[in-house]
Each structure stands twice: as C-alpha cells, then as structure tokens.
Amino acid sequence: MSDSIIDVNKAQEIIDGGMKQAQEVLENNQAINELVEKVQAKVNEYPLLTTTFQDAKDLFSLIKSYVTKEYTEISPKVIATVVSAFLYLVKQKDLINDKIPVIGLLDDVAIAAIALKFVEPELKAYNEWKEKQVKEAA
Numbered sequence: 859m860s861d862s863i864i865d866v867n868k869a870q871e872i873i874d875g876g877m878k879q880a881q882e883v884l885e886n887n888q889a890i891n892e893l894v895e896k897v898q899a900k901v902n903e904y905p906l907l908t909t910t911f912q913d914a915k916d917l918f919s920l921i922k923s924y925v926t927k928e929y930t931e932i933s934p935k936v937i938a939t940v941v942s943a944f945l946y947l948v949k950q951k952d953l954i955n956d957k958i959p960v961i962g963l964l965d966d967v968a969i970a971a972i973a974l975k976f977v978e979p980e981l982k983a984y985n986e987w988k989e990k991q992v993k994e995a996a
Contacts, residue, residue, distance in 0.1 A: 876942035943973035
C-alpha cells in the first residue's frame with residue numbers, strides 16, 4: 859500500500875497518534891459505547907468498510923467484554939489500538955473526505971486493516987474464549 863494515497867506507515871502513525879485519546883475513551887463506559895455505536899453505523903453505511911471489517915461484530919464484542927471486565931486476557935495496548943482506529947473512523951476530518959466515492963474510504967480502510975492485523979491473534983483468542991463460555995453454559 860506504500861504507493862497508494864495512504865501507506866502503512868502513515869496509517870500506523872495515525873493509530874499511534876490516537877492512543878492517548880483511546881485510553882481516555884476506554885475509561886468512560888458511555889464514551890466507549892457511543893464510539894462503538896458510531897463505528898457500527900459507519901461500517902453499515904459503507905460496504906467497503908464492511909468487507910474490511912469482516913470481523914467487526916467480534917471486535918465490537920471484544921471491546922465491550924473488555925470494558926465490562928468480562929474478558930481481560932488481552933493487552934490494554936491492543937484494545938487501545940482498536941479504539942484509536944475506531945476514533946479515526948468516526949472523526950470528522952479524514953485524510954480523504956469520505957464523501958468522495960471509493961477513494962474517500964481508502965484512508966479508513968488502511969487504518970482498519972492495520973488495526974485488524976495488529977489485533978488478529980487476540981481476536982482469535984477472544985473468539986475461542988467465547989466459544990468455551992457458550993459450551994460451559996450449555
């Protein structure tokens with residue numbers, strides 16, 4: 859992606875730049891719930907993001923489980939990385955305006971892809987934990 863409008867390094871810089879705000883949001887249950895709702899709405903609105911965020915429902919569930927302390931077997935840095943990416947997805951000033959067809963979502967897709975790559979092993983562990991919880995409850 860280095861020759862495209864936004865490269866991997868720029869996407870990582872954006873995520874890293876949002877870590878402090880992400881940590882602040884994680885300390886406020888109402889703020890995290892509102893953020894997740896906004897990201898869910900944006901993902902539903904743009905099919906390109908839905909494709910990138912194939913695991914979006916699991917990510918939303920992971921964040922909520924972490925915030926409620928139901929699932930804490932995850933690095934706070936991983937959670938903050940996902941929240942930082944979410945913050946970028948819903949903020950009003952993108953590198954590329956979302957209203958520009960297809961191209962407008964490239965920065966969002968790059969940010970989402972970096973966050974997903976970072977969280978992928980943790981998301982897999984979370985899903986295994988969830989499956990175990992369901993089996994034990996049955």
